[in-house]
Amino acid sequence: MGLPKLVKDRKSPRGDAGQRTVASDSICFDEFERLVGVTKRDLYRETLAAHRKVIRIKGDERAIRNLERIFDAALRISNASGFQAMSMRRLSKEAGLSMGALYAYFSSKDELLTMLQDQGRGIASRILSDRIQASADPLSKLRTGVRTHLYLTESMHAWFFFSYMEAKNLTGPEREKAVRSELQTEAVFEEILREGQEQGIFMDKDRRLTASVIKALVQDWYLKRWKYRQRNISVDRYADHILEMVENFVVRQK
Amino acid sequence: MGLPKLVKDRKSPRGDAGQRTVASDSICFDEFERLVGVTKRDLYRETLAAHRKVIRIKGDERAIRNLERIFDAALRISNASGFQAMSMRRLSKEAGLSMGALYAYFSSKDELLTMLQDQGRGIASRILSDRIQASADPLSKLRTGVRTHLYLTESMHAWFFFSYMEAKNLTGPEREKAVRSELQTEAVFEEILREGQEQGIFMDKDRRLTASVIKALVQDWYLKRWKYRQRNISVDRYADHILEMVENFVVRQK
DNA sequence: GTCTATATACGGATAGAC
DNA sequence: GTCTATCCGTATATAGAC
Numbered sequence: 094m095g096l097p098k099l100v101k102d103r104k105s106p107r108g109d110a111g112q113r114t115v116a117s118d119s120i121c122f123d124e125f126e127r128l129v130g131v132t133k134r135d136l137y138r139e140t141l142a143a144h145r146k147v148i149r150i151k152g153d154e155r156a157i158r159n160l161e162r163i164f165d166a167a168l169r170i171s172n173a174s175g176f177q178a179m180s181m182r183r184l185s186k187e188a189g190l191s192m193g194a195l196y197a198y199f200s201s202k203d204e205l206l207t208m209l210q211d212q213g214r215g216i217a218s219r220i221l222s223d224r225i226q227a228s229a230d231p232l233s234k235l236r237t238g239v240r241t242h243l244y245l246t247e248s249m250h251a252w253f254f255f256s257y258m259e260a261k262n263l264t265g266p267e268r269e270k271a272v273r274s275e276l277q278t279e280a281v282f283e284e285i286l287r288e289g290q291e292q293g294i295f296m297d298k299d300r301r302l303t304a305s306v307i308k309a310l311v312q313d314w315y316l317k318r319w320k321y322r323q324r325n326i327s328v329d330r331y332a333d334h335i336l337e338m339v340e341n342f343v344v345r346q347k
Numbered sequence: 348m349g350l351p352k353l354v355k356d357r358k359s360p361r362g363d364a365g366q367r368t369v370a371s372d373s374i375c376f377d378e379f380e381r382l383v384g385v386t387k388r389d390l391y392r393e394t395l396a397a398h399r400k401v402i403r404i405k406g407d408e409r410a411i412r413n414l415e416r417i418f419d420a421a422l423r424i425s426n427a428s429g430f431q432a433m434s435m436r437r438l439s440k441e442a443g444l445s446m447g448a449l450y451a452y453f454s455s456k457d458e459l460l461t462m463l464q465d466q467g468r469g470i471a472s473r474i475l476s477d478r479i480q481a482s483a484d485p486l487s488k489l490r491t492g493v494r495t496h497l498y499l500t501e502s503m504h505a506w507f508f509f510s511y512m513e514a515k516n517l518t519g520p521e522r523e524k525a526v527r528s529e530l531q532t533e534a535v536f537e538e539i540l541r542e543g544q545e546q547g548i549f550m551d552k553d554r555r556l557t558a559s560v561i562k563a564l565v566q567d568w569y570l571k572r573w574k575y576r577q578r579n580i581s582v583d584r585y586a587d588h589i590l591e592m593v594e595n596f597v598v599r600q601k
Numbered sequence: 602g603t604c605t606a607t608a609t610a611c612g613g614a615t616a617g618a619c
Numbered sequence: 620g621t622c623t624a625t626c627c628g629t630a631t632a633t634a635g636a637c
Contacts, residue, residue, distance in 0.1 A: 150620075175516045177431040181613060193615080194621050202613065258512065262429045276574075302580065302588050309567035310560060317559070320530075326556065334556050338596045404602075435631060447633080448603050456631070 119236045122328050125244040129220060136249075137161050140212050147204065149197045156198075162188045163198055167209060168251040176206060176259050206259070207267055213252040214274055217245050221281065231289035232344065238285060239311060239339070240332050242278070246315040247328050253315045279304045286343065295343045303343060310335045373490045376582050379498040383474060390503075391415050394466050401458065403451045410452075416442045417452060421463060422505040430460060430513050460513070461521055467506040468528050471499050475535065485543030486598065492539060493565060493593070494586050496532070500569040501582050507569045533558050540597065549597045557597060564589045 120128065137160045141148065150156040166187040170179045181202060185192045199205045224241045228234040246253045260271045282304040289295030314321065314331055321331060374382065391414045395402065404410040420441040424433045435456060439446045453459045478495045482488040500507045514525045536558035543549030568575065568585055575585060 155620085173515070175429060175431050177429050178516065180611080182611090191622050192613090193623080196614070197620070200614095258515070261426070261512065262432065299588065301578065302585070305567070305571070305574070306564060306589060306592065309563055309571070312567075313559070313563035317563070320559070324555065331556070334553065335560060338560065338592065341595050342592045409602085434629080436629090445604050446631090447605080450632070451602070454632095 119233070119240045122244050122247060125241070126248065129224075129244075129248075131216065131220070131245070131248045133161055133165075136212060136216060136252075137164065139216065140164070140208060143211065144199075144208055147200055159188075159190060159194075160198060162190065163195065163205075164209065164212070165251075167205065168255050171209075171259065172251060172254050176209075176255075177262065206263075209252075210256060210259070210263070210267060210271065213249050213256065214270075217249065217253075218274070218277065220245060221278070225281065225285070231285055231292060231294055232340075234285045235282075235289070235339070235343075236336060238282060239307065239336055242311045243314055243328055243332050246311070250315055250318060254318075257312065257316065279308050282307050289343070294345060296345050298343060307335075307339055310339070373487070373494045376498050376501060379495070380502065383478075383498075383502075387415055387419075390466060390470060391418065393470065394418075394462060397465065398453075398462055401454055413442075413444060413448075414452060416444065417449065417459075418463065418466070419505075421459065422509050425463075425513065426505060426508050430463075430509075431516065460517075463506075464510060464513070464517070464521060464525065467503050467510065468524070471503065471507075472528070472531065474499060475532070479535065479539070485539055485546060485548055486594075488539045489536075489543070489593070489597075490590060492536060493561065493590055496565045497568055497582055497586050500565070504569055504572060508572075511566065511570065533562050536561050543597070548599060550599050552597060561589075561593055564593070 134157065137157045138153075141153065141156055141160060148156060150159070163184070166184055167176075167179065170183060170187060181192060181195065185195050188195070199208060221238065221241050225234050225238050228237045256271070260268070260275075263271055279301075283300050286295060286298075286300040286303055290297055290300070314328065388411065391411045392407075395407065395410055395414060402410060404413070417438070420438055421430075421433065424437060424441060435446060435449065439449050442449070453462060475492065475495055479488050479492050482491045510525070514522070514529075517525055533555075537554050540549060540552075540554040540557055544551055544554070568582065
């Protein structure tokens with residue numbers, strides 16, 4: 094779609110940052126950010142493109158700037174006290190636009206919810222798939238998959254948190270999209286495990302259940318971010334820890 | 348506290364139910380339910396006792412019966428679409444009481460939230476601690492801890508789900524209580540790991556991080572219950588799977 | 602104790618001036 | 620394009636009958 098290529102270059106030589114014990118074939122978060130660069134502007138540009146017809150603003154620049162204000166404020170308020178509890182008055186205040194101006198960017202609070210939900214999905218799953226496919230063997234796919242997912246949630250934390258917490262309040266097609274997205278990410282890990290088992294590199298554990306568990310571990314990172322931050326656990330440290338655990342469990346020992 | 352002793356008897360001989368690979372020293376869910384029997388009535392009786400002064404109902408029996416209706420309906424509606432989105436009108440309808448009658452059991456919607464939040468905490472942490480302390484060595488404490496937590500979330504699923512999802516919308520002392528409770532459960536697992544390391548049974552992994560990860564795995568069971576149910580994964584199967592993974596990671600091999 | 606009816610406020614959304 | 624002022628529905632909470 095009309096998005097600048099986000100995954101610019103797929104390999105970096107990397108001299109390891111130090112105490113890493115596992116998965117030394119993978120990049121660390123700093124490199125990820127430099128390389129992939131999921132910028133807000135890219136996100137908002139894509140959102141604008143997707144909803145061009147309902148947004149009654151002519152110039153792209155102004156539209157993107159205001160979308161950024163609106164969405165940032167909406168995610169901030171919602172993540173602190175729930176989307177339902179967020180009043181449009183407060184949103185208008187914190188976004189720095191009047192009520193009337195707000196409604197030039199969506200036609201109802203419900204549509205705003207849809208826009209927020211849709212926002213990150215495409216970009217996140219695209220980056221994940223791209224980076225996994227760029228890896229050669231199942232083990233490095235596993236490592237890249239876990240790390241990339243963690244790094245994505247770090248770059249787009251507010252969106253992932255919102256997306257998770259508000260999912261259960263969705264109805265109809267929006268709910269289905271959310272469920273499908275959840276299952277699809279899981280399927281990505283399941284497929285990696287299948288490949289590994291086929292090649293005899295991984296042990297014959299229940300693939301689907303193992304994939305669910307991997308997803309749970311990855312999700313905990315953004316669900317309990319306050320806790321990990323308080324304890325000064327970096328995303329790389331967390332990645333190392335859960336990868337060690339997962340590899341212990343699935344990789345066949347020589 | 349004024350609650351009938353819930354953990355009646357700590358041991359059952361048990362002849363294993365079959366394909367269990369790990370943790371065969373622990374009871375299964377059916378036995379747990381029979382043994383521990385966290386009944387709704389116990390829960391509501393305790394809630395009533397804790398809020399006796401604000402509840403303007405004389406007889407205990409009637410009060411408990413109505414509390415049960417109210418709370419069941421409140422959890423059902425909230426877990427489907429959020430506490431904030433639940434109107435008192437709808438609650439009154441689904442609980443089978445009029446608006447006026449509802450307000451005899453609490454003085455505001457906010458107080459209802461507090462009551463719901465408080466409800467399960469005491470009972471859950473008490474059962475968890477009791478059963479862990481009844482185990483002898485660190486390994487069986489670990490197994491019992493994980494299983495008991497999973498079984499508790501199975502018996503009181505609606506409450507655990509509600510408690511998790513609405514926690515972020517709390518403010519002031521209620522929020523603090525929720526955070527403390529989360530950290531306290533984690534500390535229980537951390538302590539088990541410490542004991543195990545001290546005795547040389549467990550490996551020297553980061554205890555706190557490992558405890559966090561164990562908690563994440565346990566929580567996923569009730570957060571994604573729809574998914575596991577759809578796939579016919581029983582709580583015992585899930586318990587076996589994550590215990591195998593955790594033990595692989597922490598138990599020192601002979 | 603429980604009901605129906607209602608007071609009062611706040612929510613989302615829009616009209617019309619600039 | 621953005622603002623202010625306002626419409627109107629629905630929310631919480633309570634008063635008063637039975």
